[in-house]
Amino acid sequence: MNLLNLFKSRGGTAPVARERLQILLAHERVRLGPQDLLARLRDDLIATILRHVEIDPEKVMVKLDSDAAISTLEIDIEIPREKIVGDGKRRPLGDGELSAA
Amino acid sequence: MGNVIVVTSGKGGVGKTTSTAALGSALAERGQRVCVVDFDVGLRNLDLVLGAERRVVYDFINVAQGDAKLAQALIRDKRIETLYLLAASQTRDKDALTDEGVERVIGELKQSFDWVVCDSPAGIERGALLAMRFADQAVVVANPEVSSVRDADRIIGLLDSRTQRAEGGQRIDKHLLLTRFDPARSARGEMLSVADVLDILSVPLLGIIPESEEIIRASNLGAPITMNAGVSPAAKAYRDAARRLSGETLPIAMPTEKKPFLSRLFGRRAA
Ligand SMILES: Nc1ncnc2c1ncn2[C@@H]1O[C@H](COP(=O)(O)OP(=O)(O)OP(=O)(O)O)[C@@H](O)[C@H]1O
Ligand SMILES: [Mg+2]
Numbered sequence: 166m167n168l169l170n171l172f173k174s175r176g177g178t179a180p181v182a183r184e185r186l187q188i189l190l191a192h193e194r195v196r197l198g199p200q201d202l203l204a205r206l207r208d209d210l211i212a213t214i215l216r217h218v219e220i221d222p223e224k225v226m227v228k229l230d231s232d233a234a235i236s237t238l239e240i241d242i243e244i245p246r247e248k249i250v251g252d253g254k255r256r257p258l259g260d261g262e263l264s265a266a
Numbered sequence: 267m268g269n270v271i272v273v274t275s276g277k278g279g280v281g282k283t284t285s286t287a288a289l290g291s292a293l294a295e296r297g298q299r300v301c302v303v304d305f306d307v308g309l310r311n312l313d314l315v316l317g318a319e320r321r322v323v324y325d326f327i328n329v330a331q332g333d334a335k336l337a338q339a340l341i342r343d344k345r346i347e348t349l350y351l352l353a354a355s356q357t358r359d360k361d362a363l364t365d366e367g368v369e370r371v372i373g374e375l376k377q378s379f380d381w382v383v384c385d386s387p388a389g390i391e392r393g394a395l396l397a398m399r400f401a402d403q404a405v406v407v408a409n410p411e412v413s414s415v416r417d418a419d420r421i422i423g424l425l426d427s428r429t430q431r432a433e434g435g436q437r438i439d440k441h442l443l444l445t446r447f448d449p450a451r452s453a454r455g456e457m458l459s460v461a462d463v464l465d466i467l468s469v470p471l472l473g474i475i476p477e478s479e480e481i482i483r484a485s486n487l488g489a490p491i492t493m494n495a496g497v498s499p500a501a502k503a504y505r506d507a508a509r510r511l512s513g514e515t516l517p518i519a520m521p522t523e524k525k526p527f528l529s530r531l532f533g534r535r536a537a
Contacts, residue, residue, distance in 0.1 A: 177455025182412045183462045190419050190466065204426030207437060208468075222437060 203227050210240065220244055268299075268376040271383050271511070272401035273443075274425075276417030278388030280409050281445035284481055285504070286385035287315040287490040289405070292508035294349035295492065298380040301340065303372075304354035305397035306387040307363060313353045316343065317488025327355040330367030336374050345493060350379070360393055372400045390420060398429050403439040403511075405472060409446045410458040415466055418442070422469060441472035443507060448477045449521045460520065473507030475500050476521035 194205070207227045214220055224243035229236060273286045283306075290302040303326065304312040313319045324339035329352070336352075343349035352375070355362065375382045386397035398404060404425050408418040422440060431438045444463060451457040464471055475481075478500035484491040491501045492508075499521060506516050 179455045179458050186466050
């Protein structure tokens with residue numbers, strides 16, 4: 166950090182802290198391995214889907230399979246039919262939308 | 267079947283024990299049956315914060331090793347009749363607790379309590395892993411400063427990979443409790459803001475506990491801040507957090523120094 170930065174941040178070092186943390190944690194999370202990645206992915210998926218459709222978080226399965234050549238990510242989300250059809254408030258799903266990957 | 271909650275942080279001294287005692291007594295004051303469990307072997311403090319330090323006869327390790335019955339080791343609070351403490355051992359070494367022993371005791375506690383609140387030791391070693399191992403939910407305690415947020419992120423990773431639920435492919439509910447929050451310093455940009463911390467950790471917010479002299483007074487007296495109808499902002503913040511744990515949706519009040527105003531951050535979900 167040079168002198169100019171020090172001056173800029175006088176009285177408000179929080180933005181610097183925030184930026185440093187974001188960069189650092191992005192690295193550390195990748196290092197923590199696939200277990201952690203999967204759990205975070207699952208949490209994010211659930212949060213995203215819940216914004217549109219009511220689902221049971223326990224019915225979300227996220228699996229990573231790897232062999233020598235490729236890795237596949239399998240996502241299986243059970244959506245109760247009555248939650249997405251004819252409820253009036255939500256747009257019914259089109260064919261193929263949100264189906265298992 | 268009771269709900270097992272671990273109060274954890276990675277970093278030491280951020281307010282886990284204070285929060286365990288305050289949340290536990292707030293839940294118990296609402297009529298719930300609560301047992302707070304001290305996992306900090308060798309450095310027990312929960313007994314002190316609860317004012318029960320002279321009543322410990324048997325501890326967690328005695329029960330886990332079968333040297334005492336659970337009923338003999340549970341200490342009932344003298345003020346709130348649905349609040350119990352299982353103390354940590356002050357003398358034994360940390361390795362005296364085994365996975366199997368802990369699982370059996372937690373299993374037994376779940377039978378008779380609505381809430382089992384586990385006060386984790388600091389660090390990411392065996393003691394902290396044992397405290398989270400059998401939890402259904404986690405309260406991640408963090409202060410708005412860089413090293414605490416980094417350690418919280420680390421702990422979140424462990425909750426998602428090293429707990430029994432995570433290993434079984436289930437999710438563990440995580441809540442962020444931001445403690446020792448100083449509104450004036452945050453407003454001046456000297457301390458990470460609530461939005462900053464939420465953004466970085468993406469865990470839903472359970473509450474914001476202001477930095478408060480009352481907390482230190484409460485520890486000195488051995489009476490959690492929420493007891494005796496405490497009216498300080500910190501007491502109210504802990505009481506609201508306990509209600510959110512029980513499933514209520516309440517707006518989160520942003521602590522302010524002078525003119526109080528409410529900033530309504532409705533239960534943010536991980537994004
Ligand atoms: N909101 C607060 N305002 C002022 N002081 C606080 C607050 N929360 C906690 N403290 C004080 O901070 C110190 C550490 O708190 P506490 O023992 O709860 O942390 P801990 O995370 O359990 O620590 P350890 O990692 O050592 O177990 C105590 O002296 C406590 O009184
Ligand atoms: Mg402690």
